[in-house]
Amino acid sequence: MLVLARRKGQSIRIGKDIKILVTEVSGDTVRIGIEAPQELEIYRSEIYKQLQEENRVSVTSPEEAMVFINYPREKTKKL
């Protein structure tokens, strides 16, 4: 892994399209501004990992999903 020291207001370029700017440093928290092409999705790493896992375990079959057709109606609002 490449490790660089940066101060508040300094930035890093990755290729020609991505810019990462240190906007604030306070204690052990760093605020980062990111400029990147729209097709690149940006996530907090821990959230991305949790979401990947949650999506994977949520995958089901049409047959299993159909069980919810009997889900008690009184627990959901009629819209």
Place this chain on the structure above:
Amino acid sequence: MGGAAGKTAGDDDARKLVLSFPWGMPGLDYRQYCLCALAEDSPFYFLQSTDRPEVGLLLINPFAVRGDYEFDLSADVLEQLKITDQRQVAVFCTVNAARGIRSATVNFLAPIVINVDLLLGKQVVLNDKKYSLRAPLTAGGGGPGEGG
């Protein structure tokens, strides 16, 4: 799109939407899905992979279980999904029923936002501590369900 939507859970073709998810969804390999309600008046929907019709995600209309659910879409998401009018937007949340119907949870933190005019979808991660990836489906009700 045509034939891709052939084998699907429901049988009413008129109410099926074939949706593109150009950015995919974290953890999933598919980019095209077919969306249909489980039944006409059900808050539950099935988002079925068109590549692998045997798999998909169970979705719920979040407003059916959480009346106060709300969030702002970022300018980036509006632009990506080419949303220009609120009426183009449909929102669903994934349901995790891996531990059974009574332990099912709803992912309110990462809703699926759809432009129903352009049939474009994206899973959006909200920046709001109110919402979690695994909120009990029965949060308001408490106790086990009465069954069918």
